[in-house]
Amino acid sequence: KAGVTQTPRYLIKTRGQQVTLSCSPISGHRSVSWYQQTPGQGLQFLFEYFSETQRNKGNFPGRFSGRQFSNSRSEMNVSTLELGDSALYLCASSRIGGGATDTQYFGPGTRLTVL
Amino acid sequence: KQEVTQIPAALSVPEGENLVLNCSFTDSAIYNLQWFRQDPGKGLTSLLLIQSSQREQTSGRLNASLDKSSGRSTLYIAASQPGDSATYLCAVGSSNTGKLIFGQGTTLQVKP
Numbered sequence: 001k002a003g004v005t006q007t008p009r010y011l012i013k014t015r016g017q018q019v020t021l022s023c024s025p026i027s028g029h030r031s032v033s034w035y036q037q038t039p040g041q042g043l044q045f046l047f048e049y050f051s052e053t054q055r056n057k058g059n060f061p062g063r064f065s066g067r068q069f070s071n072s073r074s075e076m077n078v079s080t081l082e083l084g085d086s087a088l089y090l091c092a093s094s095r096i097g098g099g100a101t102d103t104q105y106f107g108p109g110t111r112l113t114v115l
Numbered sequence: 116k117q118e119v120t121q122i123p124a125a126l127s128v129p130e131g132e133n134l135v136l137n138c139s140f141t142d143s144a145i146y147n148l149q150w151f152r153q154d155p156g157k158g159l160t161s162l163l164l165i166q167s168s169q170r171e172q173t174s175g176r177l178n179a180s181l182d183k184s185s186g187r188s189t190l191y192i193a194a195s196q197p198g199d200s201a202t203y204l205c206a207v208g209s210s211n212t213g214k215l216i217f218g219q220g221t222t223l224q225v226k227p
Binding site for chain 1: 159215
């Protein structure tokens with residue numbers, strides 16, 4: 001079974017631009033969670049989607065948004081990029097439960113650099 | 116607010132040594148505790164998941180324990196190998212928020 005895939009793997013943007021990241025979960029998994037990882041803050045939960053609905057969200061500004069499609073693929077969008085948005089963005093999938101209840105399988109991440 | 120702490124932040128040991136990584140959490144309202152491994156620049160790999168009602172889980176050379184009442188977990192690695200070098204992250208599934216809360220990790224180096 002193929003693992004979680006994320007595209008693109010690397011991105012360089014400038015301040016003020018917007019960016020869209022994509023995540024394809026493991027086949028049969030319906031829950032997709034997104035995390036931001038930085039050296040200073042560590043791993044922080046962004047949001048979780050299940051059956052095309054946002055089921056939980058972390059403490060991030062409204063510039064961070066996401067969605068999930070009927071095939072469980074998910075995208076996250078960051079608008080009006082700031083230097084502090086530079087991070088590794090990780091996507092994780094699980095069968096039904098979110099990260100707090102089910103084993104999560106992580107993708108390799110998208111490294112976003114904001115200049 | 117749930118906080119997860121991992122000590123030490125970094126650890127260097129010679130090959131073959133048995134070692135223990137520590138994780139503590141402030142709120143006992145958890146579904147489970149999970150240990151992950153992260154190699155540089157890569158995603159996370161799930162190692163062990165201990166349900167809140169369990170005391171320990173084992174997988175190969177890894178053994179994780181959970182003491183929910185004291186807010187502590189340990190990951191024991193037996194007969195360490197250079198391939199075990201990575202960052203080990205502890206995370207708790209909060210039953211209050213439904214979120215997975217991570218510690219900052221312990222970076223392990225096993226020297227040949």
